[in-house]
Amino acid sequence: MTLTEANLIALSGAQPLVNVSEYCRRAGIGEAEERRLLLLLGREASCHELQMNIVQRRMRAR
Incomplete structure (x- = not known):
């Protein structure tokens, strides 16, 4: 990878x-x-995609 390719990315x-x-x-x-x-x-995804698609478990009220 050249420097210009890295800059474009x-x-x-x-x-x-x-x-x-x-x-x-x-x-x-x-x-x-x-x-x-x-x-x-x-198999691979960005961290943002993972965070937006994780279903959070509900906390039980006491």
Whole structure:
């Protein structure tokens, strides 16, 4: 990759892709949610896509 290609990528706003399984492991996301994300997004996705598609569990009121 040349310097001009790197600059074009940086200017285009392209976000680096992360491995969905690894992200789920680091974030403590369960296996069922990981499978759902893999079906929805594939093996790699941006962090923003992952964060926007994770279903948060509801907190139980006491």
